Amino acid sequence: MMFGIELQDGWTIYIWLISGAAILIAVVFGIRWAANNEQFDEDIKYLVFDDNDQDKMSADEFKKYQDVNTKQMARRTELQEEREAAAREQN
Numbered sequence: 278m279m280f281g282i283e284l285q286d287g288w289t290i291y292i293w294l295i296s297g298a299a300i301l302i303a304v305v306f307g308i309r310w311a312a313n314n315e316q317f318d319e320d321i322k323y324l325v326f327d328d329n330d331q332d333k334m335s336a337d338e339f340k341k342y343q344d345v346n347t348k349q350m351a352r353r354t355e356l357q358e359e360r361e362a363a364a365r366e367q368n
Contacts, residue, residue: 315352320345 311317323338323345331339 324349 320341323342326334326342330342334342
C-alpha cells in the first residue's frame with residue numbers, strides 16, 4: 278500500500294506509457310519551435326567564421342560565408358525591428 282492506495286501488479290507499465298507520451302509531446306513541441314525559429318538552416322555552419330578566416334577557406338567557401346553572413350545580419354535586423362514594433366504597440 279502506497280500513499281493510501283493499493284496498487285495491483287503491472288501498474289508500472291502505465292507510468293512508462295505516460296512518460297513516453299510526455300517525451301513524444303515534448304519532442305513535437307521542440308521540433309515545432311525549431312522550425313518556427315529558423316533553426317534548420319543548412320548554412321548555419323558559415324556563421325562561426327569571420328573575415329580573418331579567409332585563408333582557411335577556398336574562394337567559393339569564403340564567398341558563401343559572405344553571402345550567408347549578409348543574409349543573416351539582414352534577417353537579424355528585420356527581427357529586431359519586428360520586436361521593437363511589437364513592444365511599441367504594447368505600450
